[in-house]
Amino acid sequence: MLGKRFSRMAVGTVAGVILMAAAACGGDTGGGTTASEAPAGESEGTLKVGLAFDIGGRGDKSFNDAAYAGLEKAKTELGAEIKELSPASDGSNRGDLLRQLADAGYNPIIGVGFAYGEDIKKTAEEYPDIQFAVVDSASNAPNVTGLLFAEEQGSYLAGVAAATKAESGHVGFVGGVENDLIKKFEAGFVAGVKSVKSDIKIDVKYLTPDGDFSGFKAPDKGKVAAEKMFQDGADIVYHAAGDSGLGVFQAAAAAKKKAIGVDSDQRQTVKESNLQSVIMTSMLKRVDVGVFEFIKAFQGGAKGGTNITYDLKVDGVGLATTGGEIDDIKDKLDAAKKDIVDGKITVPSKP
């Protein structure tokens, strides 16, 4: 018994000492190269674009991945050197990431998500020569561009599609977090639904209250909320809940009903094939367009300090047609879109 434990200890110690030596050597050489090569590798005039995701960002098959798509497009079309960073799971280092990008010579730098508003402002003040952009938050410094989207307009179209397709006269909306941003989705969706049938029943459920952002990454909560709506007789549920939307799709698949995705064309981005078919359409929020256009404008010498709103007019929002399920009501949707673009319909941004 004793001998066994001792031998185990000994093996552990020996292995450990060897590894420590290896790690020490490796650390030295590695550190030397990164420190000396990094500045040399920068050539003058190269477009270096940095992008920082929010918590749980990369891989959400939605909002953040759309931002990344825009970044990749900048790489292929504008020849930009790109770097994307994700924060720690507690989000304590958002400002650090921005500064590390700035220190590493990236310009412009994009923060994805409204949580970056505060940190972008501070970092922008510290690095006045670098241009910043923040998605979903307003510009708050002379070198910050706010990339905003008219989510209510896209959601209006989603509402029109849902109300037209829902035979039961009952639809639902699942919001991730009850804040002003997600309320814009709700307001547009409700207005769109009511424009088709004023007596239609709309269930609205927010997963978490304002300030508690776990609602964007709680598929279990999304599933429970959508299940309830489907059981109550809803035919179609629209979600604006980030990662939690996956739960909405699962509930729709189980109930053999339909769902509407958000931000990206989720029928394409969702991996599970049984979930793809339940996604009737998706309300596209072209974060990729916003990010790409910003980088392109930067290359052209544009300076920040203003907000750019991507609305229906510039196809900054819209509906995805993958799967062809809304092709039969295309005329109706186009008419609604035209009315909004022409200003005949003003979509409310508050419920």
Add this chain to the structure above:
Amino acid sequence: MPAGLNRALFTVAGAAVAIVLAIAICSVAIVAAGADPLAAFAAFFDFGASARSQSNGIAAFLNRAVPLFIAGLAVAVGFRMNLFNIGVEGQYRLAAICAAYVGSTFTAPKPIQITVIILVAAVVGGLYALIPAVMKVTRGVNEVIATIMLNYIAINLTSYLVRGPFAGQRAEGELTTTTPDLPESAMFPNLNFFFDWFGVLPPTRGGGVWGFLLVAVVLGLVVWVVLERTRFGFDVKASGLNGPAALASGVNPKTMVIAAMVMSGAIAGLIGLPEILGDRGAFNSNFTPGLGFLGIAVALLGRNKPVGIAIAALLFAFLDRAQGALQIAEVPPSVITIIQGVIVLLVVVANEVTNRLALRLEERRAARQLGRNSPVEVGA
């Protein structure tokens, strides 16, 4: 060799082996993730090329260590008494929002303003910890369950307070919720002058190195003195090691439970202040969560001793700082979490192994001396 030194050597050796093993295990994980372990370890030491990025890196490292250290202290005070205060998480969040709100309602000279804010945080944290303590002594409710449940209440209560009663103005187009901004007199002076002494560029990150670092150091000293050099500290330790024996020697276990929990909660109340008084100037929805849970790992790693906790907090902060550097080196940053988890696990195992080893050596030494029929000196 004296028994105490022997044991200390064992502890250090155990921790070193644990860290080395953790690096080995993580190397495997990094290779599995398709990255280069050497690049990963280099990234931990890569503070950037420019003077500014280096001082920013140092600031980020120290600023991360301060709340982790306080969190570790808070948890350790409970651990000393075998009280598992999981509620640090809820205690610090509730304390932080109350302190930020109270601090924003008045303006006083800096020392007074900051003292009041610190006191409010400590009192709120202590009072919130009093609830599970009272439940335990009056009804025997397990503090683990009570504090976990109270965490949920605190977390939801703070997110209600920040958007409701304690909500402040937010800028147009901003979606983060926040309490009213603290007046300038509430902001804790930073330690950037320290960089000037060495002729290094002062960091810009989040208002530089937070001055709350000094409060944390003083707090660590106070906790050490109270736990190691006072009657109260001895009572806490005795009650934790052997409740009935402590009772028999005149220590009231109920008083001790309440005192230790409230002390733990009061320290926990301070966890959020470095961030609020050093950088944010308000409690908002970007406030760092999860420090209470990390504090458990830090306390375990530091073996509930202030010095050990300081080392553990610095280690965790050092690893956390590399989040960005790792990604720039194309290594998934989740290796940090893996390293932290593995180190804690291995250190706990190593503690157990070294304890047994030391005990066995001690027994053998005692047996040898008994055989020689000379006086035996048994170390703790």
